[in-house]
Amino acid sequence: MAVEMHLAEVNSQQIGDEQERVSPLKSLSITFTLNDKTVSVAVDAKEILIDTLRESFGLTGTKKACGTGDCGACTVILDGKAVRSCILLTAMVAGKNVLTIEGLGDEEHIHPIQQAFVDAGAVQCGYCTPGMILTAKALLDENPKPSAEEIKEALSGNLCRCTGYTKIVEAIEKAAQELA
Amino acid sequence: MVRTEFYNPSSLAVALELLDQYRQQAVIVNGGTDVVEKIANGSIDPAAIIYIQGISELKGIGESNGFVRIGGAVTYKEILDSPLCSQFSALKQAVLEVGSPPIRVVGTPAGNLGTAVPAADCNVALMALDAVVVAASKQGERVIRLADLVVGYRKTALAANELIKEIRIPVVPGVNTASAFVKLAKRKAQDIAQVSAGVRLTVEGDVCRDIVVAMGAVNKVTVRAYSFEKLIAGKKVVDGAAAIKDMVPAEVALRSPGNDLFAARPGAKAEREYKEAVIGVVVERAIKKAYAEILGGRKSYGR
Numbered sequence: 001m002a003v004e005m006h007l008a009e010v011n012s013q014q015i016g017d018e019q020e021r022v023s024p025l026k027s028l029s030i031t032f033t034l035n036d037k038t039v040s041v042a043v044d045a046k047e048i049l050i051d052t053l054r055e056s057f058g059l060t061g062t063k064k065a066c067g068t069g070d071c072g073a074c075t076v077i078l079d080g081k082a083v084r085s086c087i088l089l090t091a092m093v094a095g096k097n098v099l100t101i102e103g104l105g106d107e108e109h110i111h112p113i114q115q116a117f118v119d120a121g122a123v124q125c126g127y128c129t130p131g132m133i134l135t136a137k138a139l140l141d142e143n144p145k146p147s148a149e150e151i152k153e154a155l156s157g158n159l160c161r162c163t164g165y166t167k168i169v170e171a172i173e174k175a176a177q178e179l180a
Numbered sequence: 181m182v183r184t185e186f187y188n189p190s191s192l193a194v195a196l197e198l199l200d201q202y203r204q205q206a207v208i209v210n211g212g213t214d215v216v217e218k219i220a221n222g223s224i225d226p227a228a229i230i231y232i233q234g235i236s237e238l239k240g241i242g243e244s245n246g247f248v249r250i251g252g253a254v255t256y257k258e259i260l261d262s263p264l265c266s267q268f269s270a271l272k273q274a275v276l277e278v279g280s281p282p283i284r285v286v287g288t289p290a291g292n293l294g295t296a297v298p299a300a301d302c303n304v305a306l307m308a309l310d311a312v313v314v315a316a317s318k319q320g321e322r323v324i325r326l327a328d329l330v331v332g333y334r335k336t337a338l339a340a341n342e343l344i345k346e347i348r349i350p351v352v353p354g355v356n357t358a359s360a361f362v363k364l365a366k367r368k369a370q371d372i373a374q375v376s377a378g379v380r381l382t383v384e385g386d387v388c389r390d391i392v393v394a395m396g397a398v399n400k401v402t403v404r405a406y407s408f409e410k411l412i413a414g415k416k417v418v419d420g421a422a423a424i425k426d427m428v429p430a431e432v433a434l435r436s437p438g439n440d441l442f443a444a445r446p447g448a449k450a451e452r453e454y455k456e457a458v459i460g461v462v463v464e465r466a467i468k469k470a471y472a473e474i475l476g477g478r479k480s481y482g483r
Binding site: 028044072092153 | 188209212213217219283285368
């Protein structure tokens, strides 16, 4: 039944009709769970998740850098897995669960992984840090006692141009001990 | 700026109906790791985005009639986690070379085939494993060999109203067959292949009874190196591997006129000469890797 209704909707569309094509953008209403709260937001079909997070929700902890999914600065956790918010359309996360760095912890409720990054001195300029921490969170949720090699593999898509990675790996090892 | 419709169909029938209506005006988003970037930067501006990850018929990995069937919306991560796919070492080794873990969570092999980039790791492994795809449209289904699927740089034989419903990999039982994938790249992680090779090897004693060799990043399309296969089959595996080590198979097209992928680009000559110098070695390594798995398997079974 749902299929038939959807088909009927599709068939009723005037493909190529100028009236249809120039109608306002942000016509899609997307509902998903963001940092444990159900949210709805109006988006354009071509809007990417990082832009929605930063511009519609003011969650600027998620950083935009390469825009091609290569650097990891825009990492968020989607249904428990670290993903790239710069190559996901916002419409793709409808009904799903998104966690950003703001949802992990703040100054008053600092998460053990965040604390471990502070303690290990794993932060320099800080631009890659939210992505690193969320990648670490997804890793430790799946594998609570990762080896240094497993940590490096998990971070292989997160670029840091300051630290040389050593202290980031140390921080995640510390966090794993703390969370054990 | 045109308005783009976003569709999230929950059944294959609806997706195919949409594709049939929009044709070239539609873009299929599977994992989106390649195409979303193009949508976001405006290099493509489709009238319709058809997101297919919500279609349960395209999910799941199963086995029937001698094939492992991988749904068109199955992700790389799901392949890595699949016990059925673990028999295909070349596939697993290639998947581990694709991007980074967050890319593999959303990216899909069917999407990679549809994108048809000649350096794509998984496509090379799938060709070595003699895989085929099932293309579906409103009019029906057809089976396409990988060699016939990719027809040019980022060009496939898929019609505008077709999508990849399934990838089928033939199961080759027995301890005398193994596969392997080897990639040569500048960096350890997140790099595009300079040259890659996938091999499926079947032996009888120490002799190569059957071999499939596929190569990436050496032509506009993923190539099946039949000329190498002929040179190796029937020889002792070590002799066959040694025979092709310094050769460039006829299927490689780094010098063809009109090959815009490699010609007339700064550094193209060095890249071409480098590729030609390493092509045989990469294939040799893949053969040795597959053979080592066969020998290792025999040992573990006490043979």
